[in-house]
Amino acid sequence: MSKKWIVGVDLGGTTTKIAFITMDGDIIHKWEIPTDNSDEGQYITSNIAKSIEEKLLGLNHPKDMLAGVGMGAPGPVDYDTGVILNTVNLGWKDNFPLKDSLEKATSLPAAVENDANCAALGEMWKGAGSGAKNLVCVTLGTGVGGGVISNGNIVQGVNGAAGEIGHITAIPFGGAPCNCGKTGCLETVASATGIVRLALEEIQKDGAKGPLADVYVKNGKITAKDVFDTARTDDKLALSILQEVCIHLGLALANIANLLNPEKIVLGGGVSKAGEILLEPVMENFRRFAFTPVRNSTKLAIANLGNDAGVLGAAWLIRNKLENEKDTLNI
Structure with missing residues (x-):
C-alpha cells in the first residue's frame, strides 16, 4: 500500500474536523478548525486548504505527501458530480459544487459524500462494523x-x-x-x-x-x-x-x-x-x-470510533476513488 497520506474532512456547521490518514486507515494527525459560514460559505474550502498546508509545514512534510482529500458534509450529496444539493447551516446556496471547490482550493483529487454516510463508511472500515x-x-x-x-x-x-x-x-x-x-x-x-x-x-x-x-x-x-x-x-x-x-x-x-x-x-x-x-x-x-x-x-x-468515524469514512471515500483510478494515477 502507498506510503502517501490522504486527508479526511468532517465538515460541520460549527467546527470542521480534519485528519491526515494513511492508506491503511491509521490516523497520523488530527485537528479541528472553526467553520466560517459567512458570506454564503465562500471561505469554507479555502480555510480547509490553508489549514492543511499549515499542518504540513508544521510537520515538515511536503504537499506531494498527500494523495487526495475526502469530505463528509451535512446534506444530500450527488456523489458523481460532488454537488451538495442543499444545506442548513453552511451558507451555501442549493446545488453548491463542493467537490470542484475543494479540488480548486487544495489542488488535490477530492471525493465528497453526506456526513452520515461517511460515518457509516468509517465504522465499516475501522469501527464496530x-x-x-x-x-x-x-x-x-x-x-x-x-x-x-x-x-x-x-x-x-x-x-x-x-x-x-x-x-x-x-x-x-x-x-x-x-x-x-x-x-x-x-x-x-x-x-x-x-x-x-x-x-x-x-x-x-x-x-x-x-x-x-x-x-x-x-x-x-x-x-x-x-x-x-x-x-x-x-x-x-x-x-x-x-x-x-x-x-x-x-x-x-x-x-x-x-x-x-x-x-x-x-x-x-x-x-x-x-x-x-x-x-x-x-x-x-x-x-x-x-x-x-x-x-x-x-x-x-x-459505534466505537467516536468523533473519528467521519474523517475515517471520508478518507476511505477518497482512498476507494484513488484505488479505482490507480491505473491512471501515480500514487
Whole structure:
C-alpha cells in the first residue's frame, strides 16, 4: 500500500474536523478548525486548504505527501458530480459544487459524500462494523442521520438523499414539527433534541416529580444525558421517556432491517454514548418488530470510533476513488 497520506474532512456547521490518514486507515494527525459560514460559505474550502498546508509545514512534510482529500458534509450529496444539493447551516446556496471547490482550493483529487454516510463508511472500515459489507449506521445526535452500505458501497439513491433515516415517519398523526418541514419524523423523538422535548412535555405536566424533574427545577433545563443518568437511578419519569424513545427507534430499525437485511446496525452519535441503557431496550423492541430471519441475522452495536468515524469514512471515500483510478494515477 502507498506510503502517501490522504486527508479526511468532517465538515460541520460549527467546527470542521480534519485528519491526515494513511492508506491503511491509521490516523497520523488530527485537528479541528472553526467553520466560517459567512458570506454564503465562500471561505469554507479555502480555510480547509490553508489549514492543511499549515499542518504540513508544521510537520515538515511536503504537499506531494498527500494523495487526495475526502469530505463528509451535512446534506444530500450527488456523489458523481460532488454537488451538495442543499444545506442548513453552511451558507451555501442549493446545488453548491463542493467537490470542484475543494479540488480548486487544495489542488488535490477530492471525493465528497453526506456526513452520515461517511460515518457509516468509517465504522465499516475501522469501527464496530468492521468486516461487514452490508450494514446500516444511524447517528443519534442533535438530529438523526443514517448511512446504508450494501456490498461495501454507499446506497445513494437517485439524487443522493438515500439513508435519511431520521426522516422516517415515526408518528403519522399529531407528531412534532421537524426541521425538514414534515411532522412526526424519527428525528423528533430519537435525537438529543427530541428526547429533551419529550422530557420537557412530561416534566411540565402537573405533579411531575422525581430526580429528572429535580434536575430541571435546579438548572432550569435538562439534557438527553440527564434523562439517561436519571433512568439509571430507576426514576419512573426518565424510564417512561426512555421506553417511548426506544419503541420508536426499535420499530424504525426493524423496518429498515426487514427491507435491507444488513449484517449489522451501528448506532453512533452523542446519544449512543448512553451505552447499554439505550442499546438493550432498543434491541428488545427491534426483536419484537423484526421479521424472524432478520431478527436472527442482524446484530445491533454501539459505534466505537467516536468523533473519528467521519474523517475515517471520508478518507476511505477518497482512498476507494484513488484505488479505482490507480491505473491512471501515480500514487
